[in-house]
Amino acid sequence: MEEQDPPKYLLIESLKTDFANAIKRCEKILSQIGKVYPVEDDEDATVEIEQLSELFSKMRDIPLDQLPLRLVKEVGKETREVFRDLTELEGDVYSKQADPQRISNLLASLANRLDNLLGSLQRWLPFLILREMPTLEASAVERRLKNLKDEQDASIERLTKTVGAAVERANAAATNIEEKDKIAAAALGDIGVSEHAEKFATVQEEHATAAKYWFWGLGGIDLIYCGGCVSALLVDRD
Amino acid sequence: MVAFLLYWLIEIENTWDSPRNVHKVLFKIAVLTTLFYLIAQSVKNFRINKHLEVVNRHRATALRTFRTFVENAGEKEDVRQAVLIETTKTIFAPVSTGYVEGEDDGPNSKIIELINLGRGK
Numbered sequence: 022m023e024e025q026d027p028p029k030y031l032l033i034e035s036l037k038t039d040f041a042n043a044i045k046r047c048e049k050i051l052s053q054i055g056k057v058y059p060v061e062d063d064e065d066a067t068v069e070i071e072q073l074s075e076l077f078s079k080m081r082d083i084p085l086d087q088l089p090l091r092l093v094k095e096v097g098k099e100t101r102e103v104f105r106d107l108t109e110l111e112g113d114v115y116s117k118q119a120d121p122q123r124i125s126n127l128l129a130s131l132a133n134r135l136d137n138l139l140g141s142l143q144r145w146l147p148f149l150i151l152r153e154m155p156t157l158e159a160s161a162v163e164r165r166l167k168n169l170k171d172e173q174d175a176s177i178e179r180l181t182k183t184v185g186a187a188v189e190r191a192n193a194a195a196t197n198i199e200e201k202d203k204i205a206a207a208a209l210g211d212i213g214v215s216e217h218a219e220k221f222a223t224v225q226e227e228h229a230t231a232a233k234y235w236f237w238g239l240g241g242i243d244l245i246y247c248g249g250c251v252s253a254l255l256v257d258r259d
Numbered sequence: 260m261v262a263f264l265l266y267w268l269i270e271i272e273n274t275w276d277s278p279r280n281v282h283k284v285l286f287k288i289a290v291l292t293t294l295f296y297l298i299a300q301s302v303k304n305f306r307i308n309k310h311l312e313v314v315n316r317h318r319a320t321a322l323r324t325f326r327t328f329v330e331n332a333g334e335k336e337d338v339r340q341a342v343l344i345e346t347t348k349t350i351f352a353p354v355s356t357g358y359v360e361g362e363d364d365g366p367n368s369k370i371i372e373l374i375n376l377g378r379g380k
Binding site: 217 | 290294297298301302304305308309311312315316318319322323325326350
């Protein structure tokens, strides 16, 4: 018998609990890292911790109740991955034996996972804002929509630059190919002309050699002829 | 030379119709004919080969200098076309060398006509 999914409200409640636990555990582990490791000296680790703190603040703002079922399931899976990374990080931090570089790497991995998780959720933010409109103040809606517009503008600008650069590169490549084509055609023409010139020169040499042979052959026959005549004159007829 | 040949050819011993005389005259005619044939053939082949040698040298020279003329013409399309036509004529049209009798100097080559047709002239 096929296993049925739990109802949506249970999944959302579970997700809320997971998020709260994740936030709590992360805050705890971050404070522990600050005690055990001198993160002030490690620039990468400091950046990762700041990034994680920012991500947590974003996670608190997400209206989980209004997410569609498919997204809830997807986020649930990603949250489990976050927990796995978190557990690994906790084991290393509490054992106090891990290399600071490894801690930094684990923090980066965790930040990436949280970033992906929030990325999945942020695709739905415009719809969530629209749904929240009746309950939110006008200034809050305006602020959120402005933020979204800025993000979209930045994305469009980035895309325009990328596409423009790609088009320029493609045009440059096409021009280059045309020029190379012309050069290759000219080179092939030169090769063809030179090849035929060489063939004509070879044939000319062959005919020159043959003409020389015929000339000496003619001389030989003339010699025989003249010799015959002279011998006929000188022969004793008696 | 002709007198000598006649003398040598019709040299007779006794009477004209003796078998020995007939045999000698026929033999001499055969020898002379062979010699003349060999000489004529040798001269003909010599002239043909000299003619072809000159023609091919002319073609090779035309092709070797062709690019130089085209490059010096620059962007002038008319000059380029003229050089191309002249080179093509040199290669495909009959060339008079003086070695072969009855040479035709007229540009009657079908290829030249086809090129002119292609240029719309």
